[in-house]
Structure formats: structure tokens, C-alpha cells
Amino acid sequence: MKNYDASATMSATKNAVRADITTAMLEFFRSYYGEENVSIVGNNEIAVAAGEKTLSDGTIGEICAVVKPVIKEYESRTTVKGEAVEPYERLIEADSYQEEVEQKAAEKAEKAAAKAAKIAKAKADKTKE
Secondary structure, three states, X not given: OOOXXXXXXXXXXXXXXXXXXXXXXXXXXXXXXXXXXXEEEEOOEEEEEXXXXXXXXXXXXXXXXXXXXXXXXXXXXXXXXXOEEOOOOHHHHHHHHHHHHHHHHHHHHHHHHHXXXXXXXXXXXXXXX
């Protein structure tokens, strides 16, 4: 990891990180998708032509993704409006997301089981008739 202690302010630090991340993303996308398929379309915003698809009118359409790095807060602070801002905790966010994914999967499995039971009951009732 790079050290950003040389940046004096939070804005300067975020700008330096954003520039480094944008450069790294550009290098990766250009090497992976080809120079001709990567464009800078805004301030630190990159468009990548990931593929193409035949459209309903028979022409070929380019499928693009647009990415822009967002540098998260790294230090507790209070805004000018007096709002408290806490640092972004990547590992906590990852754990929280994993829990959310697992909860949704459990809910989906529960609904599928309930639906299967309902169908089985309906079939059983139908055979009794």
C-alpha cells in the first residue's frame, strides 16, 4: 500500500488517491480490453467497451460500463453543518454485506421451500379427488 502522509489536507489526500486509482484502473482496462475500448468520459470517469451485441434492428451495439472511483472517508470529522462523519471500515462493510447476502439466500430458500410444499399439497389434494 502507498503512504499518503505527504498530502497536507483531506482533500489533497483524496485527490491523490483518486488520481492513483484512476491511473491503475486505466492501465488495467487498457491491458484487458484494449486501448481502443477504453475512454475517459469525465473527471476521473472511465468508460469501457466490454463487448457488443446484435440489436433488435440488426445493427451491432457496444456494451459499456462506466466507472468512477469514490474515495471514502478515512478519518472521523465534523462537517461545516455539524454532522459527524465516521471513517469507512472496509472489513466491517464486507462482513455486513456477506451477512445480507446470506440472509437473502436464506429467505429465498425459505420461500422456495414454502412454494414447493404448497405445490406438493395441491398435487396431493388433486389426487385425492
